Amino acid sequence: MSFHDIRFPANLSFGSVGGPERRTDIVSLTSGHEERNTPWAHSRRRYDAGVGMRSLDDLEALVAFFEARQGQLYGFRWKDWSDFKSCRPSKKPGEDDQVIGTGDGQKTQFQLVKRYRSGPAEYARPIVKPVAGTVIVAVQSTPMREGVHFEIDTSTGLVSLDTAPPEGSVVTAGFEFDVPVRFDTNRIQTSVASFQAGQAPDVPVVEVRL
Template sequence: MAFHEVRFPADVSRGSMGGPERRTEIVTLANGFEERNSPWAQSRRRYDAGLGLRSLDDVARVVAFFEARGGQLHGFRWKDWADHTSGLPSQAPGPEDQVLGLGDGETQVFRLVKRYGDAAAEYVRDIAKPVAGTVVAAVGGLPMREGAGFEVDTQSGLVTFDRPPPEGTEVTAGFAFDVPVRFDTDRIGVAVDDFRSGQVPALPVVEVRV
């Protein structure tokens, strides 16, 4: 499968519904206790793009986008309006939003990640599709900007520093990001209400690993 580095129309995805899903296997024992296990190490996002369509123009744009992706064939970028930055959605990314790791005096490449959790547990999510021009970083609290201390690969989420961060130094970053997805159907059903409005009852989108 190829991945196309283009984003689904963000003004349409803003009205969509979706979020993370997990898979949990539950077995109830004879004594009433449960055994719970998950075969998934990572969560996966699902969305319904059809809910964001408001006009025939929206429908036409989405149909054109769907055709260009070949239905389920090619992946693309998706903006999750509820979770698209390293910090809170209402705030601009800051250089100390997320901890990427500790310097060892040799490693120059760090992967962007976003951490979720509380005192009981933490989930670390790999970020593969940062938005170009949004990544800021810091080494030991010293802010840096792209092109002045580090470079970013927006197709993989890897940050390469010009010099290895010193041993024991905390490496942090802030960024906006997209979710790598594909359509989860090879068919679009369009309903036209009148000459100005239309709707697509359902257009499922699912996250993919890249």
């Protein structure tokens, strides 16, 4: 799919509204019970990149970014300020934040994931757009060095170790990440409120599958 590996201006996405959505098919039975199922293995995130009162320079940057992506045609990176780390928002990523796999003595590639837990339930979200320079990896709690012991593909989120971890060893990682998205509109509307400020109230953005 068409994707530009560039991040939407983070200062403009700060304060945006959005989050994950799920699709659930619900069938009501004659007994009053329900059958529920989902065709989606993974959630999909939506955001509103609309900006309130901003400088005219900010609006120009928004329009330039939109035009360079040709509206909905090209995807791009988006920083979700409420969820962009492998750890809690108040913490700094550590190499033991997320379990990304278990060694079998042969496998050398592992997909970055972030796990969301509540009670006995867990959801593993594939991370396909890690931020370059933020990924740290450990094998059985032993830190690995990027460029020496492993490589990270920031376009897919795949970690490639130089040596296959021994069978049963736990591979963990910490990182920051972006969300792959596209504009969910082919039109941007802006208004000028004064000689120095304006606004673009509605700029929908939706996550894309890669």
